[in-house]
Amino acid sequence: MTVESGAATTAAPALDQPAPDLPDQAGEFVQLLTPEGERIDRPDYPLDLSADDIRSMYRDLVLVRAIDTVAISLQRQGELGIWASLLGQEAAQIGSGRALSPDDMVFPTYREHGVAWCRGIDPVKLLELYRGVSHGGWAPEEHKFGLYTIVIGAQTLHATGYAMGIQRDGADRGEAVIAYFGDGATSQGDVNEAFVFASVFNAPIVFFCQNNQWAISEPLEKQSRIPLYQRARGFGFPGLRVDGNDVLACYAVTQKALQAAREGQGPTLIEAFTYRMGAHTTTDDPTRYRLASELEMWKLRDPIERVRAYLVRGGMAEPEFLAEVDAEAKQVGARVREACRNMPDPPPLALFDNVYAEPTAILREEREQYAAYLDSFEGGDR
């Protein structure tokens, strides 16, 4: 694969041509680590990472994949109602997540388990949502990580508004916002409105689109006739495409875009070109709509293998280190599994809590009536 330096631009395809859907065909895009684990230098994206940092990124990649694997089995075993796997998107999430400063604010979809990990959210909290114990429930400001948003694209407007708030706080511009969304979301009105608002107000925000090629069963060509990053130009801000399976490139481009946002240069759209290696969720069956050969091709671009190859080849990781990470992954997986299985259901009357700042008369009345109803059963337990 050849990589040229300079601005990431691709000529728009003729209208009767589908958009290029693979990096090989897409021309320029930012890649710092090839699928074979070879480092590519880009003067426009210098890396400030030590060997320790890269080892630590490798550890994150392996751990979040382990958590994801455990979560899928927990769903199969009936412990979770559903799970949205991040398999294949670890580099996009860990790379961008590690580029955030502690003060930057994240607005995730429901698949940002890797970013949640970077923000210090206990994976068990994520499982609460998929088990049906809560709708989320973490404090966004505590971790600077918003609540998972199920409606596609809605969070991009919240992110933009939050960024407008940063502008109004008039502080030293030490903060930026990152909004995550997928390729399907780019068709949503809210995402396009977020682009408009962010652009005209020059808001300090990075739009991080993980183009994983599939919106459930719909391939990218059902969403766009041009590469997604090129949409940004029409809204008046820069867009670029990055190898979404390259953790170093995702880190570098996100860091640069965040810094530009903090410095008052407004929004950037990053299209992280990646692949959803698993099903959309555990309820989905991708064999109905895509070829196995496509998955096989993407396995060759695995986001973890290339980092391992790079570390080993460069003498930055001894076998002991790799074994330690694998052992830790097992431990974390076991802890998550145990915590999930022991997670109690909330008490029935909790369903009336937190609707308003103070419960209304109607809510109080319904709560009392339902409590009395439950109590009317012998051995009534609430």
Next chain:
Amino acid sequence: MTKLTLSRGLNEGLRKALENDPKVLIMGEDVGKLGGVFRVTDGLQKDFGEARVIDTPLAESGIVGTAIGLALRGYRPVCEIQFDGFVFPAVDQIVSQLAKMRYRSLGKVSLPVVIRIPCGGGIGAVEHHSESPEVLFAHTAGLRVVACSDAADAFTMIQQSVDSDDPVIFFEPKRRYWDKAEVDTAAAVAGALPFDRARVTLEGADATLLCYGPLVRTCLEAAAAAREDGRSVEVIDLRSLSPLDMDTITASVRKTGRCVVAHEAPVFAGLGAEIAARVTERCFYHLEAPVLRVGGFATPYPPSRLEEHYLPDLDRILDAVDRTFGY
């Protein structure tokens, strides 16, 4: 006390809110230089600046969605939706995001966002400018829904809404924007009737007439006409549509034994249906007649040359009151 139009009452209330709390923002289409198409925000951008009184792109979902983000950042945005019929593009953000964030976060997030919506008909407008969508929002848990009916309440209730830590859908009766009333702009909001309480606007003994927003004036006129016929009608301005102040309603209906609910929105599955059911449960042995409803028909809002037939007027309301005496 000063005599102000309802529009001016809102303007003065918003001005107070902006003065009292630097986190209060106003945002919407044409709210800046123009002062809003109904001039509710007239002069506010000039006095408080473009960072606090924000002319937004023409996108309602964007307005509400970014307001949510601003609220997450600690601001208290007051959004203007230019006309009732334009709120629908924002319904996902209102219903799925704004209303549910507190619940989703197990109480860790408050979204103090006010969404002002001019509502109702009677101004001879084209389609989508005369709707009464309040029940959609009343049906959504997590939202407070209020409607002001005169300048004094407009002045107070908009400030109370801004102070609320819950999201508030604030309906403004657009055909009453130019009605004048005495307003004490020096009065503190603290001593005012809470915005989730109904007000007995006119006391009466024989029947209770429940209304809100644009129909409060119509109902007061109907009550005056009924008095000439020797019937004493109590008029209650609900003010809060969600939650409902059932205690005030119940006390009145137990006293009068008759209840009519009037609103511009269609009768079918309207707020009157909810009130009728609750009044029946609470006042069953006090009722002399079933609870009757007067409102819009089960049709889309008609062309303006027909709206006088669609909108409940004094005669249709009196007709319903009369019918409660026929049982």
